[in-house]
Amino acid sequence: MADSAPVSRRLFIQSSVVTAAMVSAAQAKELEDKAIASHQATGLRFGEVTPTSAIVWTRLTKNSTRNNDGVVFKKRGKSEEALSMPAEQIEGACPGMPGEIRLVYGTKPDYSDAVETPWVAVNKEGDFIHQFALTDLKPSSTYYVKSETKANGVMHAPRTGTFRTAPLPSEAKPVRFCVMTCQGYPDRDHKDGHPIYPSMDAKDPDFLCLTGDLIYYDNDAPSAMSVDLAHLHWQRMFSLPRLVKSLSHASAYWLKDDHDTLSDDSWPGRTYGEMTFAEGQKIFRQQAPLGSDSYRTFRWGKDLQIWLTDGRDFRSPNRMKDGPQKTIWGPEQKAWFKRTVRESDATWKVLISPTPMVGPDRKNKNDNHSNEGFAHEGNELRRWIRENVPDNFFVICGDRHWQYHSVHPETGVREFSVGAASNSHAGGTPGRNPDYHRFHKVQGGFLTVNVQREGDMSEIIFQLCDVDGNVAFEKEFERKVND
Numbered sequence: 001m002a003d004s005a006p007v008s009r010r011l012f013i014q015s016s017v018v019t020a021a022m023v024s025a026a027q028a029k030e031l032e033d034k035a036i037a038s039h040q041a042t043g044l045r046f047g048e049v050t051p052t053s054a055i056v057w058t059r060l061t062k063n064s065t066r067n068n069d070g071v072v073f074k075k076r077g078k079s080e081e082a083l084s085m086p087a088e089q090i091e092g093a094c095p096g097m098p099g100e101i102r103l104v105y106g107t108k109p110d111y112s113d114a115v116e117t118p119w120v121a122v123n124k125e126g127d128f129i130h131q132f133a134l135t136d137l138k139p140s141s142t143y144y145v146k147s148e149t150k151a152n153g154v155m156h157a158p159r160t161g162t163f164r165t166a167p168l169p170s171e172a173k174p175v176r177f178c179v180m181t182c183q184g185y186p187d188r189d190h191k192d193g194h195p196i197y198p199s200m201d202a203k204d205p206d207f208l209c210l211t212g213d214l215i216y217y218d219n220d221a222p223s224a225m226s227v228d229l230a231h232l233h234w235q236r237m238f239s240l241p242r243l244v245k246s247l248s249h250a251s252a253y254w255l256k257d258d259h260d261t262l263s264d265d266s267w268p269g270r271t272y273g274e275m276t277f278a279e280g281q282k283i284f285r286q287q288a289p290l291g292s293d294s295y296r297t298f299r300w301g302k303d304l305q306i307w308l309t310d311g312r313d314f315r316s317p318n319r320m321k322d323g324p325q326k327t328i329w330g331p332e333q334k335a336w337f338k339r340t341v342r343e344s345d346a347t348w349k350v351l352i353s354p355t356p357m358v359g360p361d362r363k364n365k366n367d368n369h370s371n372e373g374f375a376h377e378g379n380e381l382r383r384w385i386r387e388n389v390p391d392n393f394f395v396i397c398g399d400r401h402w403q404y405h406s407v408h409p410e411t412g413v414r415e416f417s418v419g420a421a422s423n424s425h426a427g428g429t430p431g432r433n434p435d436y437h438r439f440h441k442v443q444g445g446f447l448t449v450n451v452q453r454e455g456d457m458s459e460i461i462f463q464l465c466d467v468d469g470n471v472a473f474e475k476e477f478e479r480k481v482n483d
Contacts, residue, residue: 037064039149039156041094042235043244046163046251047289049207050298051139054163054251056105056132057289058147060122062088062097066239073221078273082222087229090222092185092236096128099151103132104158107141114146127231131289140167161248164206167301169346172483174452175300178203179352181211181257181398183421185220185237189444189467193242194421196446199469201246203448206300208250209308211398211418212257212354217280218264218272225273227283234287253298253308254288257354257399258367265367267315281313295333297340302483303458304451305346307337311354311368318366322376328355328369329377341389347458347479348451349393356397357381358406358415362430368399386411392479394462396447402429403464405439405475416462416475418447423467439464439473456480 041064045057070091073082088095100121106114122128137143147159167173178200188194200208215233217224224230237243258265262280263272270277294310314330329337341349351357357378359370369378385393395415403419420426423444432440441464448463448471458481464473 037157038159039064039097039099039151040147040159041066041239043238044145044147044159044161044248045238045289046145046161046247047254048291048296048298049163049166049251051166051168052135052137054134054137054143054165055289055291056103056134056145056147057129058101058103058132058149058159059127059129060097060099060101060149060151061128062095066236067091067093076219076221077223078225079222082229083226083274087232090232090236092239093232094235094239096122096124097151098123098128099149101130101147101149103134104146104148105134105143107138107143109144111144111146114144119150127286129286137165139165140171140173141165159248163249163251166206166299169299169302172302172453172458172481174450175304176203176205176448176450177207177209177300178205178446178448179209179211179396179398179418180421180446181354181418182213182401182425183237184216184425185233187420187422187425188240189422189424190242193240194444195467196421196444197242197246199465199467200446200448201249202469205250205448208246208252209255209306209352209396210252211255211352211396212311213259213399214254214256216259217262217275218259223273225275227275227279230275230280230283234283238287252289253306253352254290255308255310255352255354255398256284256288256294256312258312260284261312265318266312267317268313269317295329295336297344299344299346300451303347303453303481304460305344305349307341307349307351309333309337309351309353318373322373324376326374327377328374334377334381338384338388341393347392347481348460348477349389350396350449351394352396353398355399356415356417357395358397358408358413358436359400360406360430360433360436361400362428382408382411382413385413392477394460396449400428401426402440402442403445403472404437404441405462405464405473406436407438409435416447416464418445419464420444421446421467438475441472443467443472445472453481456482 041061047055100119103117315328316326355368356370366373401420404417426444445466450461461476463471
């Protein structure tokens, strides 16, 4: 019995040592797991690509993955529960985390020629986002990007992606791009994201264009009646695996419309719950890789130039009486559009608009250039196109939830509507109008545009695709080129 206490103490000491070793190993494993996992659940985004520049969007997240087990809201409208609940508890949330981010990028897959940016701090004020403006890039090149993060003394695994720079205006090179619009969160038709994303990936586009209504603040529960809930809408949509994959391997040009600025048919000065139109403008610019201008133009080689217009920032109130002073684009944007289109020597000129210019639209709508409420400016622009660029100019529009190819019966302006991002989100058409429509179909999908040369002929081919990438309608145009 005399030896029992020392033995117990010895066993206790041995047990304590073992326990301490186990705790230490567990801590080490936890640190190792943290080091292995990426903390960029909202992925990478590449935007505003030119022959020599690009913007890379990055965000540091608290967790490695989205909150797939959070609270799900099904009822639209103001929800006191959603407003009072921490947004990170809601399904799809990807809360951010303070820390630092840097980029490593180059034209070789092994990064042997890579450039490293300095580390940049991110914080709550900026939603833990940093947009890197890259310059001095090589034209017609694929860039390999590695986004590295660290926080609380721990280095995380990087996010990687690729994008292509545009060819120089003097280069005659083939170009392929895809255009999409209108993606409802409950209408994504697959838990990992809308089917159009892998279908667009399969087309191997040089770039994408996202033409607005990328989220629905006012339609998809919980309604975004606060800044935190607005951020939640972006987090849960753009952390979906299919969207993360697509946007990490192709650059995109981003346009906003009403639902991803504030609410249906909104204009400056409006409010939605606690959200203001100005806050919606700020959040969109924060969440999308944009430059300083909301309207801009980009050249992709000799044969293609695109124009991206803004239909929210400068518009008159929808209820204003129509006339010379009522506008969607505003005088400065309109003058810029006319001047730059005249100056362009591109073989093909394509306007990508968040809303229709030709339509026709539903009779009860009053929010775009194909509606009676903005008929004066719509007629002005269509007449100008007919008189200045009748043969090589096209309009691609988002906003409408059905696909069509229309030709305006008076001016001949040609328009392609890309349709909603899913079949369950398609609908709303007033029906086929034989005076306008060369093609009309209620289905989800996207538009693929191919620009290429055959001998001394340049071709532009528009393909309206269903959600699986099958071509439902194709229209080809040719022009002789003299270089």
